[in-house]
Amino acid sequence: MDTVINAINGVLWNFVLIYGLLGAGLFFTIRLGGIQFVHFREMLRVITAPASKDKRGISPFQALTVSLASRVGTGNLAGVAVALTLGGPGAIFWMWMVALVGMATAYAESSLAQVYKITTKEGRHRGGPAFYISKGLNAPWAGTIFSICLIVSFGLIFVAVQANSIAEAFNGSFGVPKIVVGVVVAVMAGFVIFGGIRSIAKVAQVLVPVMAGAYLLLAVVVMAFNLTEVPQMIWLIISSALGLQEAVGGVTGGVMAAALNGIKRGLFSNEAGMGSAPNIAAVATPVPHHPASQGFVQAFGCFVDTILVSTATALLILLSGVLGTNELTGMQLTQSALEAHVGVAGGYFVAIAILFFAFTSILGNYSYAENALAFLKLNKPMPITILRLGCLAMVAWGSIQSVSTVFNFADAAMGTMAVINLTAILLLSGTVYKLTKDYFTQRNAGADPRFDASKYPELGDGVDRTVWTAEDKIHG
Template sequence: MTAIIDFLNTIFWSYVLVYGLIAVGIFFTIRLGFVQFVHFGEMFRVVRGSDKNDKSGITPFQALTTSLASRVGTGNIAGVAVALYLGGPGAIFWMWVVALVGMATAYAESTLAQLYKVRNKEGQYRGGPAFYIARGLGAPWAGGIFSVCLILAFGLVFNAVQANSIADAMQGAFGFPKIGTGIVVAAITGVVIFGGIRQIARVAEIVVPFMAGAYLLMAVVVLIMNITEVPGVIGLIFSSAFGLSEAAAGFTGGLAAAMLNGVKRGLFSNEAGMGSAPNIAAVATPDPHHPSSQGLVQALGVFIDTILVCTATAVLILLSGALVPDSGVTGTQLTQAAMQEHIGAAGVYFVALAIFFFAFTSIIGNYAYSENAMTFLGAGTGIPIAILRAAVLLMVVWGAYETVATVFDAADASMGLMATINLIAILLLSGTVAKLTKDYFDQKKAGERPTFHAANYPELQGQIDQEIWSERQ
C-alpha cells in the first residue's frame, strides 16, 4: 500500500499538479482577459461593500476570512522557510508567479461554486466543486469521489497535521506537553465547529484579520528597522529566480531548484485550483448578487495568502541572515531563528503563537469545507455531521502527539486526486466562467449594479437553483 501511495504522490505532485495548476492558471488568465490584474481594484470593492447576508448564507467578508483561515496555515511560516532553504531566495519569485496566475483559477472555481450552490435541509447555502461537477457536468460519481477525498484529506488528516504543528511549537517555546495541548486545541475547536459554518465564519472574521494583521505588522517593523537592506533583498530574489546568483550565495540547483520549490510551496499554501476554498465561497450571499463577485473575493484571498503573508515570512528570513545553505536549519526552526535575530528571544515565542493561530484557524476552515462535502453526500445534517465533528476532534488530539507518515502521505494522494478532478471540471466549464465574467463587467461598464439573470443563461436550465437566483435575497 505504501508503494502505491508513494507512486500516486509522485505522479500527482511531481507532474500533474505542479504543471497542471500553472497551466490552468495561465489558461484562465488569458481567457478571462487578465481579470486578476485588470480588475484588481474590484476585488476590494466587493469585499468592502459586503456587509449583507440572509438567513441562508454568510457575508462575502466572512467567506473570505474563512477561506483565509484554511489557506493561511503553517505553510506560510514553515513552508516558506523550506522553499528558501531548498530553492534559495529565487523560490519566492516563483511563489509570486504561481499566486498571480492562481488568482484567475481561484476566481473561476469560486464563481462556479456560487453559480451551482443549493440549499440544504436546514435552508442554508451549500456548494463547491462536487456540486458543479454533478450539476454542471452531469457526473455525480466524480462529485462523490471528490467529496470523500476532501473529507479524508482536509477534514481529518490535515487537521491532525495542523494540531501536530501547534503541539510542537507550544512544547518548543513554552514546554507544554503535547497531549495537553491537543486536548485544549480540541476543546476550543469543538466550541467553534459544533456551532456550524455560521459560527466558524463569525470566529474567522475576528481572528483572521487579527492574526494576519499582527504578523504583517511585525514584518513592516522589521522592514523599517532594516530599510537600507531591503533593495538588496528584493534584487537577490529576482536575480536568484533565474539562477544568476545562486552559486555565489552558496545555493545549489539554480533555476530548477528555485522554480520547483517556489511553485510547490506556493500551490500548497494558496490552494488555488485545489477545490477547497470554493466550498466556503458557495456559502456566501454575494454582494453584488452575481456569481462573479464571490469569485473576485476568493481571488483576493490568494493574493493575501501568498503575496502578503508568505512574502512577509520570506522578508523576515532574508533580512535576518539566518538562511545558511546546508546548515540543516529549515522549516519552523529557520523562521524562529530569523525572528530571534530581529527581536531577540521573544522571536521564538512570537513564531510559536503565530503557528498556534495560523494552524488553529486552518483546522476550523478545513472542517467547514468538509461539512459542505457531507451535504453533497446526503449526510449534511443530524447524526452524520455530529460524527464528523467528533472525528475531527479525535484527529486533533491524536495528531498533537502522533505522526504517522503513511497516513499523511495518503492524505496528500487524496488531495492530489481531488485537485485533478477539480482542474478537469473547471476547464470543461470554462465557457460558463467566461460568459459570467463578461456579463458582470458589461453591466459594470453600463453603470449598472451587476445582477445575475438566469433567463440570460438558458443552457443552465435544470442545472442551477432557479429560486436562489430568481431575485435579490
C-alpha cells in the same frame, strides 16, 4: 506507507500538477483578460460592500475570512520555511507566480461554485466543486470522489498538519509536550466546530484580521530596520529562481528544485485550483447579487495569503541570515529567524502566531468538509457528529507526527483534489467567461450586476434558479 505516498506525489507533482496549476492559471488569466490585474479595484469594492439581508448564507467578508482562515496557516510560516530549505530563495518566486496566476483560477472556481449552489432543507446555502462537477459536467460520480477526497484531506489530514505546527512551536518555545498541546487545541476547536459553519464564520471574521494584521505589522517593522537590504533579498529571490545566482544553503537541484518546491508550497498555502475555497464561497450571499462578485472575493484572498503573508515570512527568514547556517526547517526555522531579529521574544511571538494561524485553519478546513457532506446527502446529525469527532481526533494525532510524514500525506491528498477540480473548471471555462462578460456589461452600463439564469439556457436543470429568484426578492 511512506514509499507509496512518495510514489503518488512523484507522479502528481513532477508530471501533472507542476504544469497543470500554472497552465490553468495562465489559461484563465489570458481568457479573462488579466482579470486579477485589470480589475483589482473591483475586488476591493465587493469586499467592502454592505452585507446582504439574505440570512440563508454568510456575508462575503465572512466567506473571505473563513477561506483565509484555511489558507493562512502552516503554509505561510512552516511551509515557506520548508520551501526555502528545499528549494532556496528561488522557491518564493514560484510561490508568487502560482499566486498571481492562481488568482484567476480562484476567481473561476468560486464563481462556478456560486452558480451551482443550492439551498438545503434547513434553509442554508451549500455548494462547491462537487456540485459544479456533478451538475455542470453531468458527472455525479466524480463529484462523489471529490467530496470524499475533500473530507479526508481537509477534514482529517490537513487539520493534522495544522496541529503539528502548533505542537512544534509550543514544544520548542515553552517545552510543552506535543500531545498535551494537541489535546488542548482539539478541545478548543471542538467548542467552535460543534456550532457549525455559522459559528466558524463568526470566529473567523474576528480572529483572521487581527492575527494577519499583527503578523504583517511585525514584518513591516523588521523590514523598516533592514530597509537597505530588502531590495537585495527581493533580487536574491528572483535571480535564484532564474538560475542567475547560486542557491543559498547548499540547495541541490537548482532552478527545478526552486520551481518544484515553490509550486508545491504555493498551492498548499493559497489553495488556488485545489477546490477548497469554493466550498465556503458557495455558502456566501454575494454582493453584488452575481456569481462573479464572490469570485473576486476569493481571488483577493489568494493575493493576501501569498503576496502579503508568505512574502513577509520569506523576507523575515532571509533578512535574518539563519538560512543555511543550521539544519532547522519548518516552524523551527521561522522561529529562529524571528529570534535573530527581536531576541527570545521572537520565538514566543511565532508560537503565539502559529497558534492563531493554525487554529483558524483547522476551523476553516473543517467547514469545507462539513459542506461536502451536503453533496453526499449526509448533512444529518449523526454523520456530522462523526466527522467532528474524527477531525478532533486527527488534531491530537497530528500533534505527535513528524513534519515530513504529515506534509507528504497532505501533498498526496491535495494533489488528487486539484487534478479533479482543475479538469472540471477548464471544461466549464465557457460559463466562467460568459459570467465575467455579463458582470462587466452591467457594471459598465452603470447598473448593479444581477445574475439572471434565463440568460444561460445552456445550464439546463443544473442550476437551482429558485436560489437566485428568492435572493432577487430580498435584494429588491
